[in-house]
Amino acid sequence: MTLTKKLARVLTDKTEGSYRLTFESVDGEIYRILATENQVNDLIDELDELVGDDADKGPELTEEEEHVGEEQPS
Numbered sequence: 001m002t003l004t005k006k007l008a009r010v011l012t013d014k015t016e017g018s019y020r021l022t023f024e025s026v027d028g029e030i031y032r033i034l035a036t037e038n039q040v041n042d043l044i045d046e047l048d049e050l051v052g053d054d055a056d057k058g059p060e061l062t063e064e065e066e067h068v069g070e071e072q073p074s
Helices: 037-055
Strands: 007-015 018-025 030-035
Touching (some): 018 037, 030 037
Antiparallel strands (some): 007 018, 018 030
C-alpha cells in the first residue's frame, strides 16, 4: 500500500496532445503525470464537486468591509 503524501504544490503545462501535471510533496518527491484533455476536465469536475460553491466565495465580509470603496454622499 502506498503512503499518502502531503501536497506542497501543483504545476501544469500543456504539451503536444496532452497536459503534464506535476505534483510535489512536502518531502520533495516529484510526480509527473500526463493526462488527456478529457481526464483534466474530469479532474476539474471532481474537484469542483468536492469543494462545491465554497471555492467561488471569499471570506464573509463584515458590514463595514462591504461598504469600503462605495461613494459617500457629499
